[in-house]
Amino acid sequence: xxxxxxxxxxxxxxxxxxxxxxxxxxxxxxxxxxxxxxxxxxxxxxxxxxxxxxxxxxxxxxxxxxxxxxxxxxxxxxxxxxxxxxxxxxxxxxxxxxxxxxxxxxxxxxxxxxxxxxxxxxxxxxxxxxxxxxxxxxxxxxxxxxxxxxxxxxxxxxxxxxxxxxxxxxxxxxxxxxxxxxxxxxxxxxxxxxxxxxxxxxxxxxxxxxxxxxxxxxxxxxxxxxxxxxxxxxxxxxxxxxxxxxxxxxxxxxxxxxxxxxxxxxxxxxxxxxxxxxxxxxxxxxxxxxxxxxxxxxxxxxxxxxxxxxxxxxxxxxxxxxxxxxxxxxxxxxxxxxxxxxxxxxxxxxxxxxxxxxxxxxxxxxxxxxxxxxxxxxxxxxxxxxxxxxxxxxxxxxx
Amino acid sequence: xxxxxxxxxxxxxxxxxxxxxxxxxxxxxxxxxxxxxxxxxxxxxxxxxxxxxxxxxxxxxxxxxxxxxxxxxxxxxxxxxxxxxxxxxxxxxxxxxxxxxxxxxxxxxxxxxxxxxxxxxxxxxxxxxxxxxxxxxxxxxxxxxxxxxxxxxxxxxxxxxxxxxxxxxxxxxxxxxxxxxxxxxxxxxxxxxxxxxxxxxxxxxxxxxxxxxxxxxxxxxxxxxxxxxxxxxxxxxxxxxxxxxxxxxxxxxxxxxxxxxxxxxxxxxxxxxxxxxxxxxxxxxxxxxxxxxxxxxxxxxxxxxxxxxxxxxxxxxxxxxxxxxxxxxxxxxxxxxxxxxxxxxxxxxxxxxxxxxxxxxxxxxxxxxxxxxxxxxxxxxxxxxxxxxxxxxxxxxxxxxxxxxxxxxxxxxxxxxxxxxxxxxxxxxxxxxxxxxxxxxxxxxxxxxxxxxx
Numbered sequence: 001x002x003x004x005x006x007x008x009x010x011x012x013x014x015x016x017x018x019x020x021x022x023x024x025x026x027x028x029x030x031x032x033x034x035x036x037x038x039x040x041x042x043x044x045x046x047x048x049x050x051x052x053x054x055x056x057x058x059x060x061x062x063x064x065x066x067x068x069x070x071x072x073x074x075x076x077x078x079x080x081x082x083x084x085x086x087x088x089x090x091x092x093x094x095x096x097x098x099x100x101x102x103x104x105x106x107x108x109x110x111x112x113x114x115x116x117x118x119x120x121x122x123x124x125x126x127x128x129x130x131x132x133x134x135x136x137x138x139x140x141x142x143x144x145x146x147x148x149x150x151x152x153x154x155x156x157x158x159x160x161x162x163x164x165x166x167x168x169x170x171x172x173x174x175x176x177x178x179x180x181x182x183x184x185x186x187x188x189x190x191x192x193x194x195x196x197x198x199x200x201x202x203x204x205x206x207x208x209x210x211x212x213x214x215x216x217x218x219x220x221x222x223x224x225x226x227x228x229x230x231x232x233x234x235x236x237x238x239x240x241x242x243x244x245x246x247x248x249x250x251x252x253x254x255x256x257x258x259x260x261x262x263x264x265x266x267x268x269x270x271x272x273x274x275x276x277x278x279x280x281x282x283x284x285x286x287x288x289x290x291x292x293x294x295x296x297x298x299x300x301x302x303x304x305x306x307x308x309x310x311x312x313x314x315x316x317x318x319x320x321x322x323x324x325x326x327x328x329x330x331x332x333x334x335x336x337x338x339x340x341x342x343x344x345x346x347x348x349x350x351x352x353x354x355x356x357x358x359x360x361x362x363x364x365x366x367x368x369x370x371x372x373x374x375x376x377x378x379x380x381x382x383x384x385x386x387x388x389x390x391x392x393x394x395x396x397x398x399x
Numbered sequence: 400x401x402x403x404x405x406x407x408x409x410x411x412x413x414x415x416x417x418x419x420x421x422x423x424x425x426x427x428x429x430x431x432x433x434x435x436x437x438x439x440x441x442x443x444x445x446x447x448x449x450x451x452x453x454x455x456x457x458x459x460x461x462x463x464x465x466x467x468x469x470x471x472x473x474x475x476x477x478x479x480x481x482x483x484x485x486x487x488x489x490x491x492x493x494x495x496x497x498x499x500x501x502x503x504x505x506x507x508x509x510x511x512x513x514x515x516x517x518x519x520x521x522x523x524x525x526x527x528x529x530x531x532x533x534x535x536x537x538x539x540x541x542x543x544x545x546x547x548x549x550x551x552x553x554x555x556x557x558x559x560x561x562x563x564x565x566x567x568x569x570x571x572x573x574x575x576x577x578x579x580x581x582x583x584x585x586x587x588x589x590x591x592x593x594x595x596x597x598x599x600x601x602x603x604x605x606x607x608x609x610x611x612x613x614x615x616x617x618x619x620x621x622x623x624x625x626x627x628x629x630x631x632x633x634x635x636x637x638x639x640x641x642x643x644x645x646x647x648x649x650x651x652x653x654x655x656x657x658x659x660x661x662x663x664x665x666x667x668x669x670x671x672x673x674x675x676x677x678x679x680x681x682x683x684x685x686x687x688x689x690x691x692x693x694x695x696x697x698x699x700x701x702x703x704x705x706x707x708x709x710x711x712x713x714x715x716x717x718x719x720x721x722x723x724x725x726x727x728x729x730x731x732x733x734x735x736x737x738x739x740x741x742x743x744x745x746x747x748x749x750x751x752x753x754x755x756x757x758x759x760x761x762x763x764x765x766x767x768x769x770x771x772x773x774x775x776x777x778x779x780x781x782x783x784x785x786x787x788x789x790x791x792x793x794x795x796x797x798x799x800x801x802x803x804x805x806x807x808x809x810x811x812x813x814x815x816x817x818x819x820x821x822x823x824x825x826x827x828x829x830x831x832x833x834x835x836x837x838x839x840x841x842x843x844x845x846x847x848x849x850x851x852x853x
Contacts, residue, residue, distance in 0.1 A: 012614075012615040012616060012655060012659065013615065013659065013662070014608075014613070014615070014659040014660070014662060014663050016663055016664040017664065018664055018666055019528055019827070019829070020530075023662075023663070023664045023665060023666060025658075025659065025661075025662025025663065025665075027655065027658045027659060027662065029655075049769060050769065051768070052767045052768025052769065053766070053767050053768065053769065059667070061667060061668050061669070061681070062681070063662075063668055063680065063681045063683075064681075065681060065682065065683060065684055065685075065697075066658050066661060066662070066681075066683060066685060067658075068658060068661075068662055070662050070665060070666075070668050072666055072667070078754060078756070079754075079826075080827070081436060081437060081826070081827045082437050082718075082824055082825050082826060082827065083715065083718075083786065083824055083826050083827075085718070085720070085754055085755075085756040085784035085785070085786055086756065086758070086765075086784075087758055087760060087764050087765060087782055087784075088764075088765045093765045093766065095615070096615070096766070097765070097766040097769050099615075100766065100769050117617070179732070180731065180732065184768045
């Protein structure tokens with residue numbers, strides 16, 4: 001399988017100013033890698049990669065005898081020389097920036113690179129995994145490319161069920177993409193690894209933090225913060241639903257701006273079946289789908305398929321397969337065709353005009369959720385869940 | 400065979416380099432490149448304040464310090480230290496030499512005639528940059544105008560017996576190329592040899608950048624940088640050059656270090672224009688012969704352009720830059736917000752700028768947008784920079800930065816430098832001029848004698 005690695009592993013280089021342009025020389029570390037560099041680094045790709053550092057255009061000059069490519073990047077220095085305001089007014093670090101360029105290398109080439117570095121390829125060459133922190137390999141995997149941040153819930157064995165820690169990471173991830181300086185993300189895609197989108201709250205973990213009102217309140221607040229972050233983020237959030245989206249998982253889909261679902265996907269609010277109250281998700285369901293339909297689904301806990309969800313207006317794109325791929329296509333189209341600023345302003349407008357009540361309701365739902373969680377029906381439901389026993393509510397009474 | 404050693408890559412380069420080059424082994428010529436594009440305008444400002452100034456004064460100190468050794472070892476010096484007053488520079492050297500080594504014969508050759516600031520009216524210049532304002536518009540604000548001469552007048556100065564050559568504006572590459580031309584008696588129509596000499600000059604013109612400095616090999620793999628050896632061009636025949644360094648010094652000369660420098664700021668490699676030759680940099684072959692010895696050969700050149708390059712500079716408003724450090728938590732976000740705060744306050748004050756920029760150093764200020772969101776760092780430097788014509792507006796902006804400490808987000812420090820002040824912008828205006836319009840002048844000054852012209 002091809003591996004992604006930064007150009008730094010294969011090349012070195014140097015840059016400097018030429019008026020308002022920057023001259024970047026990129027040299028293959030091994031002469032035999034030159035042709036690969038030529039195939040990977042065309043002037044268009046370089047211009048695109050450096051688009052936030054220079055307006056372009058980019059001219060590429062091939063220098064096979066030196067196994068080097070020389071790029072002249074126009075419109076880079078805000079007037080150039082003594083006039084520009086950049087800290088790097090002479091473009092001295094542009095070569096280093098370009099050496100971040102990610103390339104896909106074959107296993108054979110990767111082996112050559114490893115040999116060149118005596119088995120110690122600098123870890124900077126895998127910075128993609130690094131940038132987003134230690135989180136990757138964890139419950140949440142982030143990948144930012146071409147202004148699309150893809151967030152994957154990565155607990156496939158637990159059907160991507162939500163834990164307090166996962167919710168916290170999800171919140172931070174959306175927050176960082178939305179407002180951290182340096183973030184160039186424009187669209188967020190939320191997806192689940194494996195068979196399910198998200199099975200809702202992880203009931204097993206839910207009780208590990210304690211069973212007090214405060215503990216449940218904390219968990220509910222964590223979900224609340226994520227949903228709120230999604231609704232208030234200036235970035236559009238696209239959920240790619242494959243498999244089931246239940247309870248809190250359904251809430252994630254409902255809080256998204258755009259939902260792509262595979263035909264086999266399942267939605268549902270099963271809370272009342274385990275003696276629980278569909279707190280946050282009910283607030284969203286009542287606002288995002290016809291309220292009478294929402295009422296029926298919330299009270300019955302009856303799952304419904306993607307087609308029904310499409311008819312109810314909470315799924316916007318119904319696809320036969322590869323919801324994440326379709327989501328990426330939609331995102332890429334938005335990156336190209338829609339103004340980030342106008343999207344942000346529109347989301348802000350929708351929030352004020354349509355969603356201001358929703359935000360209040362979500363807030364209230366936290367208390368409702370926490371309150372209900374401390375009551376006997378939930379205890380009974382949880383015990384049955386933990387003991388893996390079927391539940392029969394035929395003879396219960398109201399508290 | 401001759402050996403030409405680089406001693407300085409720019410004005411302000413490592414002061415230890417010249418002595419190390421003279422003491423580290425055998426060399427014939429020591430070359431000092433002093434002039435960047437806007438250096439001339441800085442020197443012109445100095446000359447306006449004091450007519451005896453206008454050249455790189457440190458050069459005189461460096462030469463006086465090394466003079467006995469230079470004479471003893473028969474090392475000749477070529478420099479572009481003359482700035483806008485090469486004659487003044489030469490006279491200062493003579494004066495120093497007479498004091499330090501009375502009775503010692505020393506000849507300083509001067510190459511000038513490049514400075515056309517006082518005769519602009521009769522000259523026709525074509526702008527090299529399409530976006531540049533018409534020269535007439537900036538004429539009244541012109542600070543410097545210098546023609547780039549090639550190697551020919553320097554060759555003339557060497558032939559005239561100069562021990563030390565002080566040039567005004569000549570191409571950086573000419574400093575290295577001239578002794579090669581003189582030594583091997585290269586004809587000015589032998590374009591491949593001229594191209595080879597130019598490439599040698601290009602490798603040497605940035606000092607240690609060709610010998611292990613600023614080199615992105617296997618990240619920091621150059622072992623000994625403490626006493627880094629500046630590059631030396633060893634020439635056995637005019638069609639090839641060996642780039643090397645003194646064995647006793649640190650640094651590294653490898654195919655990679657040389658290639659990095661070869662590509663430095665060259666633009667279109669097929670058309671590297673100089674007053675003497677048009678060089679095709681894509682024709683260059685680089686072969687690493689042994690450790691610290693790299694052979695450059697097969698370089699092809701063609702006739703030079705009809706025109707000479709002129710570099711002008713003019714006063715173009717003011718620039719102000721100030722910094723403040725923000726620490727954890729949320730250093731980057733706070734720094735960004737503080738910057739926006741200043742922008743809002745400046746707007747409320749009605750301050751106007753041609754350009755305004757907020758950077759968060761430590762959170763991808765240099766490599767903006769090529770990476771994902773930065774990880775939280777311990778601290779981030781907020782840098783606010785602005786440019787404009789109205790000095791008072793920039794001064795007012797300068798007063799808005801440090802007050803952030805008490806009126807902005809928490810966790811700010813690093814304001815000991817005080818209130819930033821605007822400084823003059825010297826903008827660069829490159830142009831072309833007909834060769835016939837200007838002639839270089841070569842003069843000689845000797846100890847114990849009056850000047851003789853040539």
